[in-house]
Amino acid sequence: MARVYNFAAGPATLPEAVLKEAADEMLDYRGAGLGVMEMSHRSKEYDKIIKTAEADLRELMGIPDNYKVLFLQGGASQQFAMIPMNFAKNGVADYIVTGQWAKKAYQEAGRFITANKVATSEDKTFSYIPDCSDLPIDENADYVYICQNNTIYGTKFPVLPNTKGKDLISDQSSMFLSEPVNVSDFGMIYAGAQKNVGPAGVVIAIIREDLIPEETPILTPTMLKYKTHADNDSLYNTPNAYGIYICGKVFKWIADMGGLEAMKAHNEKKAAILYNFLDNSDMFKGTVEPGSRSLMNVPFVTGDDELNAKFIAEATKAGFVQLKGHRTVGGMRASIYNAMPIEGVQKLVEFMGRFENENK
Numbered sequence: 001m002a003r004v005y006n007f008a009a010g011p012a013t014l015p016e017a018v019l020k021e022a023a024d025e026m027l028d029y030r031g032a033g034l035g036v037m038e039m040s041h042r043s044k045e046y047d048k049i050i051k052t053a054e055a056d057l058r059e060l061m062g063i064p065d066n067y068k069v070l071f072l073q074g075g076a077s078q079q080f081a082m083i084p085m086n087f088a089k090n091g092v093a094d095y096i097v098t099g100q101w102a103k104k105a106y107q108e109a110g111r112f113i114t115a116n117k118v119a120t121s122e123d124k125t126f127s128y129i130p131d132c133s134d135l136p137i138d139e140n141a142d143y144v145y146i147c148q149n150n151t152i153y154g155t156k157f158p159v160l161p162n163t164k165g166k167d168l169i170s171d172q173s174s175m176f177l178s179e180p181v182n183v184s185d186f187g188m189i190y191a192g193a194q195k196n197v198g199p200a201g202v203v204i205a206i207i208r209e210d211l212i213p214e215e216t217p218i219l220t221p222t223m224l225k226y227k228t229h230a231d232n233d234s235l236y237n238t239p240n241a242y243g244i245y246i247c248g249k250v251f252k253w254i255a256d257m258g259g260l261e262a263m264k265a266h267n268e269k270k271a272a273i274l275y276n277f278l279d280n281s282d283m284f285k286g287t288v289e290p291g292s293r294s295l296m297n298v299p300f301v302t303g304d305d306e307l308n309a310k311f312i313a314e315a316t317k318a319g320f321v322q323l324k325g326h327r328t329v330g331g332m333r334a335s336i337y338n339a340m341p342i343e344g345v346q347k348l349v350e351f352m353g354r355f356e357n358e359n360k
C-alpha cells in the first residue's frame with residue numbers, strides 16, 4: 001500500500017490506525033451485523049458511539065461540566081451565521097479580522113447585527129496577528145470573535161486578545177486538539193472536523209451553557225438554534241453519524257498518543273523542523289512573522305511563480321501531495337496536522353533541500 005504524505009489543509013490526513021480500524025468495522029460493527037453508516041442513530045450501539053465520543057473529548061480537553069458539547073452540521077461556515085443569531089442580545093459584536101475565515105464570519109454577522117471590526121492585519125496580507133491587548137471593545141458587545149489559527153495565512157494568536165470582560169468566541173477549526181487549551185477562557189470554541197479531527201460534515205461546538213438562549217434574539221430556524229441541539233444531545237435530527245464515529249476514534253487515538261500535551265510536543269517538533277529549514281534556506285521563505293506562526297499551517301514561497309509550480313509538480317511526483325498554497329495566496333502551504341508523522345516533515349525538508357541544490 002502506497003500512502004502519500006498528504007499536506008492538504010482540509011479535508012486532511014487522518015491517522016492510519018483510525019482508518020484501518022474503521023475499515024475493519026465497515027461491514028460489521030463489533031458483531032452488530034451491519035456497519036455504522038447503516039445503523040439507526042437511535043440505536044443502542046450508536047448511542048454508545050456518540051456518548052463515548054463526547055465523554056472522550058471532554059476528558060481530552062478537560063471541558064468543564066457547565067459547557068455543552070454539540071456535534072453539528074453545515075460546516076464551520078454555518079457557524080458564521082449561527083453565532084450572531086444566537087448570541088447577539090444587544091445586536092452588537094466585535095470581530096478581530098486576521099484572515100479570510102474571520103473576514104467571512106465578520107461579513108456574515110454584519111447581515112444580522114452590528115459587527116465591529118476592532119482589529120485587522122489585512123494591511124500586510126494577514127501575515128501577522130495584531131496587538132490585541134487594548135482594543136476598542138464596544139461596551140455593548142455581546143462577544144468578541146476570533147479565528148485563532150488562520151488556515152490560509154498560517155498565523156496563530158500567540159496570546160488571546162484582551163476582551164475586557166466580554167465572552168470570547170473562537171474558531172479553532174485548523175488547530176482543534178493540536179495542543180491543550182483552557183476551555184474556561186472561552187464562551188465558545190468551535191471547529192469544523194475536516195482539518196484536524198475527522199471527515200468533513202461534522203462541526204464540534206463547545207459552548208458555555210448560560211450563553212445558550214432560551215429564545216434567540218433574532219428569528220432563527222429551529223435547526224440553527226443551539227438550544228435545539230443542546231436539549232437533544234445532538235440528536236434532534238439525524239446527525240452526521242459516521243463522521244462523529246470517526247471523530248470518536250480520533251479522540252481515542254490522541255489519548256493513546258498521550259493526550260494534548262504530547263500532541264503539542266509532537267506538533268512543535270514538526271513545525272520546528274520546517275521553520276528551521278525555511279529560516280536557513282536561500283530559496284524557500286516562510287511568509288509569516290515569526291511571532292505569529294502557526295503550528296499547523298506553514299505557507300512558504302520561492303519568490304518565483306514558475307519555480308513554485310515546478311516544486312509543487314516534482315513534490316507531488318515524489319509523494320508529497322497537496323502542497324499548493326490557497327488560491328488567494330499562491331506559493332506553497334504545508335499543513336502538518338496531528339496525523340502527519342514526523343518522518344513526513346523530515347522527508348519533505350530533505351526533498352526541499354535537494355530541490356534547492358538542483359535549481360540554484
Ligand SMILES: *Cc1c(COP(=O)(O)O)cnc(C)c1O
Pocket residue numbers: 010074075076077078101147149150151171172173174192195
Ligand atoms: C476550513 C475552515 C473554515 C470553513 O470550513 P467549512 O467546514 O468548509 O465551512 C472555517 N474556519 C476555518 C479556520 C477553517 O480552516
